Amino acid sequence: MEPVNNRHRVLVDAIEKRxxxxxxxxxxxxxxxxxxxxxRLATLAPSAFNFQNWRFxxxxxxxxxxxxxxxxxxxxxxxxxxATFIICGQLPDHSVLPxxxxxxxxAGFMPEATSVLWVRxxxxxxxxxxxxxxxxxxxxxxxxxxxxxFAAAANSLATGAMVGFDPDEVVREFGLGPxxxxxxxxxxxxxxxxxxxxxxxxxxxxxxxxx
Amino acid sequence: MEPVNNRHRVLVDAIEKRxxxxxxxxxxxxxxxxxxxxxRLATLAPSAFNFQNWRFxxxxxxxxxxxxxxxxxxxxxxxxxxATFIICGQLPDHSVLPxxxxxxxxAGFMPEATSVLWVRxxxxxxxxxxxxxxxxxxxxxxxxxxxxxFAAAANSLATGAMVGFDPDEVVREFGLGPxxxxxxxxxxxxxxxxxxxxxxxxxxxxxxxxx
Numbered sequence: 001m002e003p004v005n006n007r008h009r010v011l012v013d014a015i016e017k018r019x020x021x022x023x024x025x026x027x028x029x030x031x032x033x034x035x036x037x038x039x040r041l042a043t044l045a046p047s048a049f050n051f052q053n054w055r056f057x058x059x060x061x062x063x064x065x066x067x068x069x070x071x072x073x074x075x076x077x078x079x080x081x082x083a084t085f086i087i088c089g090q091l092p093d094h095s096v097l098p099x100x101x102x103x104x105x106x107a108g109f110m111p112e113a114t115s116v117l118w119v120r121x122x123x124x125x126x127x128x129x130x131x132x133x134x135x136x137x138x139x140x141x142x143x144x145x146x147x148x149x150f151a152a153a154a155n156s157l158a159t160g161a162m163v164g165f166d167p168d169e170v171v172r173e174f175g176l177g178p179x180x181x182x183x184x185x186x187x188x189x190x191x192x193x194x195x196x197x198x199x200x201x202x203x204x205x206x207x208x209x210x211x
Numbered sequence: 212m213e214p215v216n217n218r219h220r221v222l223v224d225a226i227e228k229r230x231x232x233x234x235x236x237x238x239x240x241x242x243x244x245x246x247x248x249x250x251r252l253a254t255l256a257p258s259a260f261n262f263q264n265w266r267f268x269x270x271x272x273x274x275x276x277x278x279x280x281x282x283x284x285x286x287x288x289x290x291x292x293x294a295t296f297i298i299c300g301q302l303p304d305h306s307v308l309p310x311x312x313x314x315x316x317x318a319g320f321m322p323e324a325t326s327v328l329w330v331r332x333x334x335x336x337x338x339x340x341x342x343x344x345x346x347x348x349x350x351x352x353x354x355x356x357x358x359x360x361f362a363a364a365a366n367s368l369a370t371g372a373m374v375g376f377d378p379d380e381v382v383r384e385f386g387l388g389p390x391x392x393x394x395x396x397x398x399x400x401x402x403x404x405x406x407x408x409x410x411x412x413x414x415x416x417x418x419x420x421x422x
Contacts, residue, residue: 050410131345153222208247
């Protein structure tokens with residue numbers, strides 16, 4: 001098979017074979033180096049203005065898992081998965097953007113003037129617009145989460161995104177900042193055989209329109 | 212090289228080599244069958260309760276591109292990319308959920324009683340909670356967008372996520388429903404050589420915490 005076709009097949013397979021896992025092998029441990037690698041890859045996701053307005057809390061000790069389990073309706077997977085990430089979005093604040101863009105300017109591909117324009121653009125888009133700020137926190141964190149999902153697949157690990165949790169309790173128990181939204185939880189680990197297959201999808205004609 | 216290692220390399224490469232493309236070859240055409248395949252894969256993304264609360268509008272005629280270009284601050288990439296997807300999130304409404312879950316029940320892995328519990332859970336989570344509804348529309352659409360990004364990579368196509376557009380104009384010009392939010396635009400096409408590299412990221416210790 002040609003390399004390019006193999007590449008196509010591997011990527012399509014990762015999408016087609018992904019499941020939202022509920023049952024994890026509780027004996028499977030992931031070292032912190034493995035969790036760090038997943039987050040390194042997750043942060044290569046895109047974000048508006050390269051804001052990178054996300055934060056990842058890797059919950060993997062028994063004590064921390066127990067707290068998260070309480071905040072997540074006592075769902076067993078939080079205890080059984082190797083780790084659960086609390087994926088936070090941060091409300092974008094243009095004042096941090098010069099620092100986020102400086103490495104791109106220093107690398108020589110982004111003109112200084114462009115970074116100034118971007119900061120101005122971010123100011124115009126977000127300042128005083130609480131809804132847009134929250135939307136962006138959710139978008140960025142979700143792009144990070146989706147990329148973490150594929151990073152896990154690369155490492156033969158299963159994932160499960162969860163929205164069923166008490167956000168206030170998560171904020172309180174895990175010390176999120178006032179500018180942080182717990183956007184979703186993502187379990188990561190080795191699956192057990194009892195998981196459901198990928199659930200059937202809506203017919204494409206319901207969700208796709210050409211213009 | 213062992214197949215498993217090759218698989219790891221291909222997936223990590225797709226994450227590491229992704230860029231947000233600004234410059235597209237305007238001569239590159241994508242047939243509707245190719246756009247359909249991207250959306251088929253995008254809809255394999257996860258969504259809460261398997262709601263699949265998303266819709267994809269593939270903007271690819273010169274007339275439709277022109278309308279979207281006007282709504283998107285006249286950014287040239289909307290005219291030059293093979294197509295731009297308007298990725299919409301839909302406010303989740305538990306009354307559509309039995310229909311979305313029926314194929315999973317009919318496939319035999321989801322007990323009927325579970326689907327009833329899920330509908331009840333969705334009712335409790337979203338009904339009367341406008342913020343949670345909007346959050347979910349944004350999360351689902353963004354998971355779909357991120358998966359479309361990897362589907363494009365599988366087909367050696369570049370992508371670019373955009374939030375700089377007038378949402379009201381997009382709603383009006385492209386006939387979005389009252390329950391639909393235009394969450395982001397995503398250009399798709401063949402890149403030209405002038406694109407920037409992937410922008411540098413924040414140090415991991417700023418965005419990763421262990422608990």
